[in-house]
Amino acid sequence: MIKEPDTLMLIGFMGAGKTTVGKEIARQHHSKFLDIDSEIERVAGQTISEIFETRGEVGFRQLETEVLNDVQTFKGVVATGGGVVERQENLEVLQHSPATVIYLHGNLESTIGRLILEGQRPLLQEKSTAEFFALWQKRDPKYQQIANFTVETVGKKPSRIAAEIIALF
Ligand code: S3P
Numbered sequence: 001m002i003k004e005p006d007t008l009m010l011i012g013f014m015g016a017g018k019t020t021v022g023k024e025i026a027r028q029h030h031s032k033f034l035d036i037d038s039e040i041e042r043v044a045g046q047t048i049s050e051i052f053e054t055r056g057e058v059g060f061r062q063l064e065t066e067v068l069n070d071v072q073t074f075k076g077v078v079a080t081g082g083g084v085v086e087r088q089e090n091l092e093v094l095q096h097s098p099a100t101v102i103y104l105h106g107n108l109e110s111t112i113g114r115l116i117l118e119g120q121r122p123l124l125q126e127k128s129t130a131e132f133f134a135l136w137q138k139r140d141p142k143y144q145q146i147a148n149f150t151v152e153t154v155g156k157k158p159s160r161i162a163a164e165i166i167a168l169f
Contacts (some may be wrong), residue, residue: 006031006075009097009142010163012104013136014082014123015115017158021104022079024162033078036084037068052122061087068093083123085142094146102165105148107154108136 008025010018019035026033037048040063046053049061064081068090071078078099084090094101112132115124129133144150149168153161 007077007082007092007099009101010104011080011084011094011101011147012082012123013106013139014102015109015111015118016082016106017114017161018079018104020158021161021162021165022077024049024158025097025165026077028131028162029166032074033079034071034074034076035079036067036071037077037081040064043067049120056080065090066140072097072099082139085139085146091142091146100148101146103150104145104153105143105150108133110154150159
């Protein structure tokens with residue numbers, strides 16, 4: 001079901017390409033783009049890593065929920081953080097969102113490869129591959145549950161994924 005053609009929320013595991021694909025959709029579709037992690041950093045005046053260090057994951061999740069609520073009226077493409085599905089109240093916000101929610105679904109191998117290249121994720125520093133896999137298995141059904149559409153990303157360039165998403169409308 002397409003709820004609101006002007007507003008998309010991209011969800012998926014960290015390293016799924018939500019920010020890259022979101023920017024590409026906005027470029028191709030001439031719409032605005034907003035990244036929830038960047039917005040959290042702007043509101044907090046700290047980087048994501050600094051927030052995890054000084055306020056812990058709980059403090060980070062609180063800010064994430066506040067920003068998620070605030071962006072519900074944004075018209076454009078929104079990239080969420082991979083852990084947005086960690087809180088039940090966020091799942092409810094996304095289920096009732098006016099936005100169309102799109103799950104960028106990858107696989108663990110491509111995701112881990114991308115994360116190693118990018119670095120910068122606090123959760124990446126502290127987890128083993130097995131723990132990462134467990135997190136993936138825990139989150140995947142939640143992404144599926146709230147998505148209006150799931151788009152496969154493995155082996156595809158961001159520009160192609162963006163074009164596939166635009167073609168849904
Ligand atoms: C997180 C994902 C990150 C960021 C934070 C926590 C997670 O966003 O919000 O490091 O719990 O999966 P990306 O999905 O953009 O990497």
